[in-house]
Amino acid sequence: MxxxxxxxxxxxxxxxxxxxxxxxxxxxxxxxxxxxxxxxxxxxxxxxxxxxxxxxxxxxxxxxxxxxxxxxxxxxxxxxxxxxxxxxxxxxxxxxxxxxxxxxxxxxxxxxxxxxxxxxxxxxxxxxxxxxxxxxxxxxxxxxxxxxxxxxxxxxxxxxxxxxxxxxNRAGIELDLRRAVTLSGLAFNDGVGLGHVVLHEPRIVVTNLFNEDSEEELERLEAALSSLRLSIDDMLSRREVAFEGEHRAVLEAYRMFANDRGWVRRLEEAVRNGLTAEAAVEKVQSDMRARMMHMTDPYLRERMSDLDDLANRLLRQLLGRGPDALAEALPKDAILVARNMGAAELLDYPRQKLRGLVLEDGAPTSHIVIVARAIGLPTVGEVKGAVSMAENGDAAIVDGEDGQVHLRPQSDIEAAYAEKVRFRARRQKIYRELRDKPSCTRDGQDVSLYMNAGLAVDLPQLAQSGAEGIGLFRTELQFMVASTFPRAEAQERLYREVLEAADGKPVTFRTIDIGGDKVLPYFKGPQQEENPALGWRAIRLTLDRPGLLRTQIRALLKAAGGRELRLMLPMVTEVSEIQQARAIIDREVRHLSRFAHLLPTELKIGAMIEVPSLLWQLDELMEAVDFVSVGSNDLFQFVTATDRGNTRIADRFDPLSVPFMRILRQIVRAGDAADTPVTLCGELAGRPVSAMALLGIGFRAISMAPASIGPVKAMLTELPLDKLQAVMDEALANHSAKTNIRQTLRQFAATHEIPL
The missing domain is CATH 3.30.450.40 (GAF domain)
Structure with missing residues (x-):
């Protein structure tokens, strides 16, 4: 050539x-x-x-x-x-x-x-x-x-x-994918969302592609870059936390990219080749995305999302659109569709306009899914081809119950889902009416319903759900949505915000539980583990790295000054681990006392029962702590050697099986004997049928996702608990392999007209 x-x-x-x-x-x-x-x-x-x-x-x-x-x-x-x-x-x-x-x-x-x-x-x-x-x-x-x-x-x-x-186009052949399409993925968060597609990348469509004067365009580009850098510096300098404060590390990454000479040089070359400044940004962004999209390293993929978001911010600068332009341009019923996106980016969208989230990638424990679950957004992940099959403005339905996404649905499908949404709305109205009523069974027995949380965006749901408090605050979520370890000040600020939002209601903070499937991209373990769920995680990690635990404990103690503080230790295997953790906590209490800091009025320390070895230490455990909480997800996984993430065996064993129910009843009875409060946190607590089983074996406090409190409360207010206990005792005494507790409970509910 x-x-x-x-x-x-x-x-x-x-x-x-x-x-x-x-x-x-x-x-x-x-x-x-x-x-x-x-x-x-x-x-x-x-x-x-x-x-x-x-x-x-x-x-x-x-x-x-x-x-x-x-x-x-x-x-x-x-x-x-x-x-x-x-x-x-x-x-x-x-x-x-x-x-x-x-x-x-x-x-x-x-x-x-x-x-x-x-x-x-x-x-x-x-x-x-x-x-x-x-x-x-x-x-x-x-x-x-x-x-x-x-x-x-x-x-x-x-x-x-x-x-x-x-x-x-010839008859029956289309380019723009106007035909109805149903895509299947994995249900990451319950709920149904009807609305119109908003493609996350890019948020701005460039229509002016060719430049008349390269030098003038280069000046526009430099001015926009300068403005972008200033805006990032401004966000980083703010001290009013709440929203941006949780994602300071992400903004630090943005600042690094915005000053990267290699990135700027590629933008300038595209302008010199004849593109406008905004077309140059679009081209360089698209080129880099195409090169990076097949990488498997989670840390690098997170950086790709950061770079995409930065390019979109630069486009808004070039087109003169302020930070509010995104909210103004968004339809009132937006279904977000993305290959993947950063957790901070999702929080950029106004929650009141979002109806659903569709991801081509993602996992149930990924940062973006954790945030989506926290704000109650119906979410489906692992939907291959979603981005290429969808166009901005397409009608769409997200079914977070069965993991399906309907693009450009036919009228009969749309009508069926509209009725489903109306039915859910009627049920939600019933749940709202129950919100301020006591959690009391039909025969007068009180039950405490708590909610699980982990981010500041969860807090409004404490009042909306009618929960009696926060039974499990997952402190590690703050670490998982950040790009570096949150500083002590940021941790203290979040914990104080949680306690203030609770307004006197009890809050149980679980100390940082990372490792296993909770991977922090900026924290590298000593080596890759063959069985991370059984490896260096949770309390094992923090006892080996006491500086990490001390920083968190100090932040919690300072945030709870003048209030009760409830601390819960995760994945305890031996009672001696509780004693080691107590020594670290006591040291921090003495340190703050020496410098005249306001301390909590009461400090209660508890442990999670997730590891089967504790079942043979229950008496010692109940004496060593002020309360216990059963982590039913991990406990069931370890008791039955069942990896819940493995689709081949995830449904092989039933948590409502006779053996597992006997184990849970044993824990409740040990707590009653020692007068130590016992709560259960996990998926079992959030479904009416399984919650009914828990009440039937003696639990009187359970903690669940905020959205589950309404359905569970509707069930328990119609529940004759004395009769249920007799039925459960009989079922657990039965040694027949054919005993089906789930079926027994459904028959009991039908007989006594209990809503499930």
């Missing part, structure tokens, strides 16, 4: 002129590929566009057989073109036919061409097609040639997105 005839600036100028002309769609495409081939001195230029049936169709070509247009097809992942579309990454080959993915299409006549350069046509991280140039000679294309083709592909993406090519 000879030197490019005019370079990217000349090519972009000619494309801009063609875009302004009144041309038929096919004629416009034909002229575009001809212009690209001439400018890049290529013998072939071809444009393939991705259809709704995952087929890449040849829409225009210069150099290949013209009769192959609209006939030549490759499936997503098939051939070189299909590989580019599936991976969203360019291919630069000196001899394409030797590549293992090469697929020969005889109708195109491309067998005489060897060198091959193909780039994905990307818009908002979504693949719309593939742009290819070819030559007979065997050579690698230069980096500037690849850059030029990527720039042109971005322009073509905008043309495709306008829908201008719809007139070229």
């Amino acid at each position: 000879r030197e490019m005839a005019g370079g990217p600036r000349v090519l972009l100028k000619r494309l801009r002129e063609m875009m302004a002309e009144a041309l038929e769609p096919q004629e416009r495409l034909d002229r575009i590929v001809r212009e690209i081939a001439q400018n890049m001195v290529a013998e072939v230029c071809s444009l393939y566009i991705l259809r709704s049936d995952s087929v890449l169709e040849l829409y225009a070509t210069e150099g290949l057989n013209p009769s192959a247009v609209h006939l030549a097809q490759l499936r997503l992942g098939q051939g070189l073109v299909g590989t580019i579309a599936a991976s969203a990454r360019a291919l630069n080959l000196s001899d394409a036919q030797k590549h293992p993915a090469f697929a020969y299409l005889p109708e195109t006549g491309e067998e005489i061409y060897h060198s091959f350069l193909g780039v994905p046509v990307l818009r908002a991280g979504r693949t719309l097609g593939v742009l290819v140039v070819q030559n007979r000679t065997k050579r690698h294309y230069r980096e500037d040639e690849e850059e030029a083709l990527e720039t042109v592909a971005m322009v073509i993406a905008e043309m495709i997105a306008t829908g201008d090519l719809a007139r070229l």
Whole structure:
């Protein structure tokens, strides 16, 4: 290939002129590929566009057989073109036919061409097609040639997105994915959301692509970067915590990226090649995302989300949109769709306008899912293809109960879900009416219903749910949504905010419980563990790293000055661990007392029963603590050797089985004998049927997600507890393998008209 005839600036100028002309769609495409081939001195230029049936169709070509247009097809992942579309990454080959993915299409006549350069046509991280140039000679294309083709592909993406090519579609074949689609994933948070799609990346669509004056655009870019840096510095300098304070480490990462010379240099090069400042940001962001999207390292993937968010903030600066523009542009019923996103980014969206969240990636324990669960947002994850199948403004339904996402649903599906939402709303009205009524069974026995929490965004639900307090505050969530260890001041601020929001109601703080499936990207253990759930985690980690525990204990003691403080130790295996932790706590109390700090009026220390070894130390345990809480999720997992994250065995054993119910009853009876309060925190507490089982074996305090309190309270107010206890005693005394407690409880509920 000879030197490019005019370079990217000349090519972009000619494309801009063609875009302004009144041309038929096919004629416009034909002229575009001809212009690209001439400018890049290529013998072939071809444009393939991705259809709704995952087929890449040849829409225009210069150099290949013209009769192959609209006939030549490759499936997503098939051939070189299909590989580019599936991976969203360019291919630069000196001899394409030797590549293992090469697929020969005889109708195109491309067998005489060897060198091959193909780039994905990307818009908002979504693949719309593939742009290819070819030559007979065997050579690698230069980096500037690849850059030029990527720039042109971005322009073509905008043309495709306008829908201008719809007139070229044959009957039954669509490009813009208007057909109804149902995607399956994993249910991460309960609930149903109806609304309209908002693609998270990018939040701003760039329409002005070509610049008239590169120097002027460079000045705009520098001004916007300066303004962005100042705004980040301003956010970091604020001391009024609450919202941004929890995510200071994320803002520190933004500041690092905003001052990165490599990133700025790439932006400047794109402007010099003929793009506007905002188009340059879009292009560099899309290029980096395409390069980084296949990385598996969780820390690097988090950094990719940070960089995406920073680029969007820069776009808002360039387009003169303030921080409130996001809230104004958002529909009132937004369904967020993203490959992944940072936890801080979700909190940027106004909660009152969100109806659901759809993630292509994510896991039940990922930061974003933890925050979504905290704010009560129906969430479905592991929805492959969600971003590429969705468009901004599409009608969508998120079913957080069965893990399904319906895009552009048909009217009958929409009507069925609308009725489901109305039914849920009627039930919620009943639960709200119960909110201020006492948690008392039909036969007059009091039961305490607490809520689980872990972030500041959980706190309003304490009053809304009618919970009697916070039975489990997971302090590690603050660590999991940050990019570095939260400082002592930030921890103290959060704990004080929690206690003030509780307004005298009891709050039980669990000391930091990290390790296992709770991975902090900035905290590396000594080595990768084969069985992390059984390894260096929770109290084992904090006793080995006492500085971490001391910092947290000091923050909790200072925050609780003048109030009661309840501390709970996670994953205790031996009573001696409680004694070691007490020594650290006592040391911090003495330290603060020496410096005349206001101390808690009362300090109560408890332990979580999650490890089976404690079942043979119950008497000693009850004497060593002020209260205990059963972590039913981990205890069941360890008792039955069942990994709840393993889909093959997660449903193999029932937590309401006779053996596990006997274990839980044994714990309750040991607490009663020692006059030590016993609570259960876990998924068992949050479902009416299993909560009924817990009450039947003696629990009188349970803690659950805020949304579960209404259904559980509706059940217990109609519950004749004395009769239930007799039924449970009989079931647990039965040695028959056929005993089905779940079925027994459902029959009992039906007989006594108890709502489940």
